[in-house]
Amino acid sequence: MRNVIALAAALAVLNGCYVSKKKDDRPWAAEIVAKIEVGKTTKADVLRLLGPPKQIIRLLESEAYMYIAPVEKNSGLVLLVLNLSRSDRQYDAVTVIINRQDVVTAVGSRFSADEAEYGPPWD
Amino acid sequence: MNRIGAALLAAALPLLGGCLSFSLEGSRDNLPRALLQIHKLEAGRTTLREALEKLGPPDVLLRVHELDRLYYVSWDSLHFKFSISAPIPIPGRSASTDAFILGVGSEEFRLARLEFDRQGILRYIQTGDFSSTTHGEYFAIDDRIVATFLEDRARALGLVPQDYDDDDLDDPPKK
16 A cells, blocks of 8 residues: 555656757767868868858858757756756857868867756756 | 644645746756866967867857957856746636746856957957846946857847948947
8 A cells, every 4th residue: 555655656746757858950970070180171071071060150261160069958847836947958069160262270179968967956 | 733734735735736836947058168278278379270179169159340259158057936826817718927926046157258360369368257146137347248248149140130340339320
């Protein structure tokens, strides 16, 4: 009988429990980004390796190709009158700077999308 | 008597579930890792290439006047809210009102702004940690960097018309 009560209580508590994950685009492998060489790789190579960028930004003497793939993890618990929720968004991102001669002059990458976490709100 | 009170409270809680609410919401956007590397940069010497190698991709990038501006940001917040909602008895319609009782929270916003000249040399670095009040107003020694960031982000996202020359950034709108 106690087990049934405990199970019923657990089900009642877990009734308001949720986790969700939102993931944008396809993340690029670090090995692919490592193939981009400053002074050698061309705009055509970048497009072949990474595909079309999410955003192209015109700069003073160049243009920036922005590749961004966010991962957002949401978790929450609704206990009758108490709601706990947490959202964590992290990014995989690559920025490639290409000059007017269509050659890469700078590149920066970050792979931290996997570090998005579920957890309590205060984490 | 205590038992009866506890039983009544336990019975009332599910009924109040829809109109009485305590909520604790945490939110994190981006890790401040890049911001911890800012000290490795040196105005007048560091190039855009070196900055991207050390800090990684910026969160916002745009051209402003004769400079290329990069932002690195991270956001962390925790908010507690206590609210009561009550149904409004309008015949034939479903309506309720929210009586907001209490809201407290903390928000931490870390930001770095880098500006590069036409030659790709770092000309300007500004960093700061900003906290917000429960009313959403940032308090810091100089909060113009936050206001400028919000404006630049809206421009970069195309939420406001983008003028690549940015000649009108600081000027009043022409009639």
